[in-house]
Amino acid sequence: MFLFVLRKFAWGPLIEGLDKREASVLDNIAGAEAARLKAEKMLAEHAAKLDKVQDEVREILAEARRDAEYTKNDIVATAQKEAEATRQRAVQDIERARDQALDSLFDHMARCVNEATEQVIGRALTGADNDRLIEEALSGFAQRKH
Numbered sequence: 001m002f003l004f005v006l007r008k009f010a011w012g013p014l015i016e017g018l019d020k021r022e023a024s025v026l027d028n029i030a031g032a033e034a035a036r037l038k039a040e041k042m043l044a045e046h047a048a049k050l051d052k053v054q055d056e057v058r059e060i061l062a063e064a065r066r067d068a069e070y071t072k073n074d075i076v077a078t079a080q081k082e083a084e085a086t087r088q089r090a091v092q093d094i095e096r097a098r099d100q101a102l103d104s105l106f107d108h109m110a111r112c113v114n115e116a117t118e119q120v121i122g123r124a125l126t127g128a129d130n131d132r133l134i135e136e137a138l139s140g141f142a143q144r145k146h
Contacts, residue, residue, distance in 0.1 A: 106138060113137040 117133050 109137060110134045 113134055114130055
């Protein structure tokens, strides 16, 4: 009878409590396993997103490098064109100044020849005489120059 009472009032509730505790521990283990699997899945998703972002960053950097190279080449080409245009303008200015200086020199020489001729001959020259003497002097001057 003692065993019966012990079994009914002591062992029964004790085993029932242990069974509930075991079920609770098993539920907690199952919950922890589910949480671990969910965390691993989230970690894998996060790693995939991070890889995607890193790929996008690499692509953005590559595009920025390409844009910078294009811009650099464009700036260099523009600077070269501007330098060539400036050089051409300078050459034209020099040629124009040279031509003006030669014209001025020829005019001065023509006046000097005309004055010298008038002094040597002692009379004023006609237009035809003046033109002939100027052409002779200038052609002689031009031949000595070359």
